[in-house]
Amino acid sequence: MPTSTTSRADRLRPSADARRSPRRVSRRRSSDHPWWFLGPAFAVLGVFFFLPTIFNFVYAFSDWSAFHDDINLVGFDNFTTLVEDGTLFKALRITLVYAALVAVMQNGFGLGLALLLERDNRLNRAVRVVFFVPVLMSALAVGYIFQALLKPEGALNQLIGAVLGHSVHTPWLGSTTWTIVVVAFVNSWKWMGLAMIIFLAGLKTIPEDVLEAAKLDGAGPWKTFSAVRFPLLAPAVTFNVATALLGSLNGFDTIQATTAGGPAQTTEVVDIFIFRTFGYGLFSQATAMSLVLFLLVAVLAFPVIGYLRHRERVL
């Protein structure tokens, strides 16, 4: 089909000079790409994305709650409450730690898997599919599986005990210091298959002759990786780090299903706090936290993406 239309167009415009004139005409005719085509998309975006975001900046400064019908502006009261009881900075710190851990682990595992399974043969393809299964599962379901697996009397301790020869009762989800790492691992487990296939696609784009040249220059496998392949993976790294950071700054499902923010609220990221506070009926406090998350992401995401893009260009 496309070939027949092009050939007809070519017949209509045989020379380059003649080709320019209809394009100029079409550019003048703005009705070729009418603005109203933007209408439905921007109506949906405007009402259901931008309007609630604007509301965020208003209702974060109100006393909206489940306990009375009227809503009044109260200035910075919600923020002072959140700062004074320590939850604001605690939730922010936990969220940032979690996001950083997920970004490192998810992409570390993903890159390792991609390098391990790089050769295109039947076994590697099958193993890739296995590692992609968790990506398709609900994060909530993954969380419940790991809650069961990581119980003090659970399967993981059983396995470790069988190897060590004595019973082990490590409370994997009970440490106020290390559980955040475990929870970040669970989330990375769920998503590493996605990072893997994106790294694999990135590895495929590296031209064969570049690797050949590196080999001729006497580079070993490690040198080839660190000096040639990894730098050329920059676009895949950008995509993976950015999606891992953005996804985990909005993290909820896996944490809710494994620890629900515990123990002692040490894994309570911002979205868990919002969920819990909303459940108590303290809507304006939940809104205030939602606004903080919005600002955090806005402040953090753009420089991070900008930096990664810059790195892509430099390398």
Place this chain on the structure above:
Amino acid sequence: MSSPTTAGRTTRWVQPAVAVVLAVTVIGIPLYLAVITSAKSQGEANLPDLSLPSSWHFLENYRQAFDQGQVLRALLGSLLVMVPSVVGVLVFGSLASWVLARRGGRVASVLYSAAISGIVLPPAVVTIVLLLRQLGLASTPVGMVFVYMGMYMSVVVFFITGFVRTIPLELEEAARIDGAGPLRTFVSVVLPLLRPVIATATILVCLYVWNDVFYSFFVLGGGKVTTLPLNLYSVASSNLYQNNWNLIFAYVVMMSLPLLVVFTVAQRRVISGITGGAVK
């Protein structure tokens, strides 16, 4: 030092072994735990471990989870929300993307930036509830559909606009010279060419919407319509099911199957679809 041939033979043997062992332990054990526990009696499932059940309760657990967990109702709810969201966001998104990609100038580029800002910025989940109450859409599937469309419009516009820019303008002009209006040109020339990118966007949006629990909790909470993940959450957190791991995992298996089946059938498409947009 071993000779090059033995070294080659060893590495040839090590890589598949490592790959298989990793797949079996890292992915196999957790999934095995879910499946095996879903076949145990309630007493045995209380402390979920890797042992085989002393007596198999597959059928009765799945039946109980299916009935009490209202899997059918939740499945219908999930479809009721997912299908219109995906169709809507793709139709509206591709219409807008076409114009955004073809028009030059400041206005178009500002509008494009605004349209894709939602890729980065998190949705204002709490005030969405307030807005839906004011619109009379709180706790309704219609409200949920619009919220999902608003959330994923950015991703869709980003992917499709990038793709449209790679399509030569000449193809459209040919249709135009034949007298086709913009809508006709879009439907009969542009839309068929967008198939690969629409496949990518469909996969991504389906994956997100099918598994979402956070936003549906806020929007659908307290309403008549429920979704599979939302139902899983209430099943797992209700006192009735506390530590009823056999039923929870029966539910998990039933809920994960549809996407896994789709994936095994359309594996190559799914993977090339997802990676297509990520690495240029």
